[in-house]
Amino acid sequence: MANDTLTGNRVTAIPRQPVSHAGLINAVEGTLADFLASQIAALDAVDPSLGGFARTARDLVLAGGKRLRPTFAYWGWRGVAGPAADSEPLLPALGALELMHTFALVHDDLMDDSATRRGRPTAHRIFAGQHGARFGSSAAVLVGDLCLVWADQLLARTPMPPATLLEVRARYDRMRVEAVAGQYLDVLGETDPRSWSVERALLVARHKTASYTVQWPLDFGLALAAADEPEVAEAYRVYGITIGEAFQLRDDLLGVYGDPAVTGKPAGDDLRTGKPTALLMLARQMATPAQLSELDGAGIDRKAQVVAETGAPTRIEEMIRTRVAEGLTAVTSAPIDPEARGVLIELATVATQRPA
CATH class of the missing domain: 1.10.600.10 (Farnesyl Diphosphate Synthase)
Incomplete structure (x- = not known):
């Protein structure tokens, strides 16, 4: 199963080259979903409210988007690695870029006081709906910070x-x-x-x-x-x-x-x-x-x-x-x-x- 990744109860295939855009994005999102599941479980064990907080962060990460950063990184790698190289070891690093991007989006939306992102309420608006505007702003800062820490953790898992x-x-x-x-x-x-x-x-x-x-x-x-x-x-x-x-x-x-x-x-x-x-x-x-x-x-x-x-x-x-x-x-x-x-x-x- 050299070209598969065992993820919880699922097996996510890592597409061989040539890779489709959808195949690449699915592999990155599968890596993100499994990593975030483990992080949520750890925070849930501390306090259920932290698990809810982490789930909101997860939903923001997995809410869609163009996934341009991991895509450009992949093809930057592929340009010199060639079609025969195995892309599976890249997945944690590619996923880290998307976590970093979420950090930037959450903070940018807060600074701009934007109401929506990707057709959904922004982080500070989600949290403001729970406990008011000040709480919303504070929680959004923390969500962005958490995503940046997660990006570091996932990048460190790259097997290179x-x-x-x-x-x-x-x-x-x-x-x-x-x-x-x-x-x-x-x-x-x-x-x-x-x-x-x-x-x-x-x-x-x-x-x-x-x-x-x-x-x-x-x-x-x-x-x-x-x-x-x-x-x-x-x-x-x-x-x-x-x-x-x-x-x-x-x-x-x-x-x-x-x-x-x-x-x-x-x-x-x-x-x-x-x-x-x-x-x-x-x-x-x-x-x-x-x-x-x-x-x-x-x-x-x-x-x-x-x-x-x-x-x-x-x-x-x-x-x-x-x-x-x-x-x-x-x-x-x-x-x-x-x-x-x-x-x-x-x-x-x-x-x-x-x-x-």
């Missing part, structure tokens, strides 16, 4: 040589630092959005989103392969930054014009909070004095119309296309497994032309 895990951990730590740094800049920008700039908004996009969504997961995968491939590392870096920034620019557009039934998040949150995204900074830069006045004082729906009237969304679409083209050029010429190259090309489109 210590030297390999040390390199993997270095990428993981860099990813976390950049995500926190980007989030701080994001929060800072909201304190005085008029003093922000398009350039600084892109800096936030690079650190808050691009680095931990695409760039570092790819490099994380390269480290999992224990490969010393400078040319591949550089191609992954360029692809990761450009596709990651394009991903965030698409997110900026969806934050204003996305369909909540598809995105799972309310439309207009960025306009409501005054978040200085690249889209809104461009709109302010391109606006007439009359339009600028409306951007400062109109209602959410009218602000969205004004942003469109400035031409900023069209400019953002151009920026997305430019970045995708640069990223595809980098990965097309990289000395990696052909199937991995094809999937990374496809993922660039999936990540940047998505409806949610």
Whole structure:
């Protein structure tokens, strides 16, 4: 049963190469479900209320999502490991990325006071419904913290040589630092959005989103392969930054014009909070004095119309296309497994032309 993982009373098959996207995600989610079951049982044994707390955290982790971070990490690994390599040892490391992502989402939703995520109430809203707003905020912080601890624990279970895990951990730590740094800049920008700039908004996009969504997961995968491939590392870096920034620019557009039934998040949150995204900074830069006045004082729906009237969304679409083209050029010429190259090309489109 070398290619199976015994998980409780279930046997979860680890798909042989070539692997389907669904097969990969199912394997990662199976690993997460079994790990979280053991963690919940341990907390349940301390106090039933802790078990309920942990179950809420589990539900947030397993609530769906695009699972882009483990996907990019897998194909970063596969690009150098090749089609014959066994993917089963990667699963704890890939699952750890999703736990880290949940930590970031829970804290981000709390800072933005977002009502929904993936079509469901956010963590702080769930807990606020139990014991009020202050409890909701406090419990959401703790859920995020717990997910980050769980990510560390699951990563440590990756069955690889210590030297390999040390390199993997270095990428993981860099990813976390950049995500926190980007989030701080994001929060800072909201304190005085008029003093922000398009350039600084892109800096936030690079650190808050691009680095931990695409760039570092790819490099994380390269480290999992224990490969010393400078040319591949550089191609992954360029692809990761450009596709990651394009991903965030698409997110900026969806934050204003996305369909909540598809995105799972309310439309207009960025306009409501005054978040200085690249889209809104461009709109302010391109606006007439009359339009600028409306951007400062109109209602959410009218602000969205004004942003469109400035031409900023069209400019953002151009920026997305430019970045995708640069990223595809980098990965097309990289000395990696052909199937991995094809999937990374496809993922660039999936990540940047998505409806949610």
